Amino acid sequence: MKTRASFAGEPIHPMFVHYPIALWTTSVITDLIFYFYRNTSLILISKFLIAAGIVGAIVAAIFGLIDWTGIIDTAAKKVGNLHLILNVCGLILFSASLYLRMKNYGASLVGFHLKIPFVISVVGWLAMAIAASFGGKLVYQHRMGVTEPGQ
Numbered sequence: 001m002k003t004r005a006s007f008a009g010e011p012i013h014p015m016f017v018h019y020p021i022a023l024w025t026t027s028v029i030t031d032l033i034f035y036f037y038r039n040t041s042l043i044l045i046s047k048f049l050i051a052a053g054i055v056g057a058i059v060a061a062i063f064g065l066i067d068w069t070g071i072i073d074t075a076a077k078k079v080g081n082l083h084l085i086l087n088v089c090g091l092i093l094f095s096a097s098l099y100l101r102m103k104n105y106g107a108s109l110v111g112f113h114l115k116i117p118f119v120i121s122v123v124g125w126l127a128m129a130i131a132a133s134f135g136g137k138l139v140y141q142h143r144m145g146v147t148e149p150g151q
Contacts, residue, residue: 019060
């Protein structure tokens with residue numbers, strides 16, 4: 001099934017999805033390392049990773065939404081809906097985690113501790129990971145973005 005958002009005949013959405021996946025995964029790992037080694041630089045690194053992941057997720061979402069509007073198969077649309085909903089949940093959760101880490105914004109709401117933002121990040125990561133598996137299902141099972149021979 002051809003995608004609506006493409007560049008030089010290649011789907012754009014898959015070009016960008018790797019960034020939030022990698023950045024948010026690394027932010028969770030950085031948080032885990034912080035709990036064992038208490039290097040305060042890791043807190044700042046994690047904030048930047050989350051923020052960059054948010055930007056990457058928004059860029060990927062724009063092209064993903066364009067592709068989603070072109071899904072006509074009912075079964076593929078259901079999978080696409082789950083993929084979309086879980087990714088939006090992941091984006092909201094990581095945005096909330098970042099907000100609660102910011103000293104002059106939400107950090108006072110959690111007593112300037114990282115436990116709640118960390119848990120929110122882990123839940124966001126789980127939503128993102130499950131959403132990614134649905135994205136894989138769209139490609140491998142429903143052939144979204146795959147140009148079949150003869151097309």
